[in-house]
Amino acid sequence: MRRPVRLKEAAPQGTKVAVGALVVLVVGSLALVALDVAASPLGRRTVVAGLTVLVLMPALMLGQYAPPPYRLPYRWRWGLLLVQAVLTYLPLLLFNHRWLSLLGFLAGAVLLTLPPNTSVPLALAVGASGPLLVASGLIATNRSPLSVMLGTAITASTVFAVAHLALLAARLHSSREHAAHLAEQRERARMRQDLHDLVGSSLAAITLQGEAALRGGGPAAGPGQERAALTEIVALSRRLHDDVRSISRPDGGGLSLSEELAHAQRVLTASGVEVRTVLPPRPEAAPAVVGCLRFVLREAVGNVLQHSRATHCSITLRTDGTAVRLTVRNDGAEAAPPVPGRQGTGLAGLSGRVLALGGEFTAGAEDGTFTLTATVPRAGAGAGALVPRP
Template sequence: MTTGSGVYAVVHLSLLAALLQASHRQAARLAEHQERARITQDLHNLFGSSLVSIAVQSENALRHTPASTPAYRALSDISALARRAHDDVRDIVEGRASTQLHAELVHVQSLLTGADVVTRTTLPRRVNLPAPVSSCLIAVLRESVGNVLQHSQASRCDIEVRTDADRVRLSIDNDGVRAAPARSVSGSGLASLRYRVLALGGTLETERANGRFTLVVGLPRETLDPPLPLGDAERIHQGACP
């Protein structure tokens, strides 16, 4: 009886400990979910209305601006960017799928071309990516192109997407590295991207040499269309992408 009671007590304590651990994990997941919900709602409340306001004010100014002037094009771009950013914020809040990679390439290439940066893209005709991989590559593309526009003096930017049997590779190269920068530009953008890439089992590498800056991301792919022959699978576009 003594031995049986001891075994029962040990088993009972083990079960209680397991239940307690499960309860802690559930509480942690619930807290994480609530925090994410709060962040997304704050994102919508803080930035959503501001972006709509920017778009509306730009569109109002367009009505009084001659269409032949540079100001008209600038205001049109500002309005379109604000509307697009508001849609992105709403998609995040509502948990909808992000923009497709090809559509994002069209957008960033338009931004670069508008800033007088000659842009060339090399990419497969069709790339079907799982949502996490596509979202990660889009985040890398946005951050990288944003850095090109804000922190470089680039006149040319090459963007390349390549795939093989089990990986997808995105490289972004520009010639805008300042020869002698007055101060180094630092931030959390690349660090956040690196964490996001590593979380998917990928790699992120950067290189600064000969006045050029290159960022290369490699990610495992799950489902992509079978590769086409080289002449059909890849197209290089100058100043426009498919």
């Protein structure tokens, strides 16, 4: 069997690198500001208040910058942005140039939190506020307004780039997990459909042969009939075992159309159904076409055995320059009424298989005859043409 898809893999390396760089950027920058504030000639209470604010700032910043699954809801990030704006501008008037680098973090938070049409103008306004405060004399510093603006722009762009990288890496990881989950679901659906299509008819044939052996009579009544039925059951069981093993193989176990047709004819004949087959000499097809037609034929045979009392069945396989057509017709459409509570899904599954190759699928009853037809293009889904073997 195929190895199961692992849904929960380690986070991509890009996420760890981006988050680590973001933490170093925020904590390192605020640590430099804290050292500058601690060395300032301001009063003790003022310094302690500034250091307290700087201790709280990493939680505010990382709460806005963090990627999923640590990302806070949008309304929470709005609130943190307002608190960060207050803790950026009010202390700026007190600590002057020591607090200027926090303008870049505020501008980066604006770019990450607000929609693009709103965030860009506000981020530019935050970046321009520093030079305006310096030029107006409200902030005492020996740096020029241009230097302050460039420093704010560099910090804001760095914060935005690193946080955005972490967000993209987290989304990529989420997309990969979702794709792995879909692949697992599709694999399970494929196995369920394969079990239904490949195993159903064999189980139906085994059941019919077992019932015939228990009754001591059946379609082929005569001496040794019970032994013949048991022999057929053993053969069908071995074939069923091969079918189960072939489900894990994308080529369906490598069975040819000729072998599948021979098996269908043998199963129907053993169940008392007269069979007539029409097919090209030694047909061969690409794996996709073979797999599709095998499923169609197997489900059609299973329907004849389980849902009808047909006495005659014809199987026709034809090909022309553009398509391959399989037709299965039996005379038991009205012989056996449907059993309540046993609504099957096999025909819907077959229709999906044929449509996936760009073909057409029809099934219906008319005048007591049930006809199932599957037409698959020669180039359907990359499948090759049906050609005679040399």
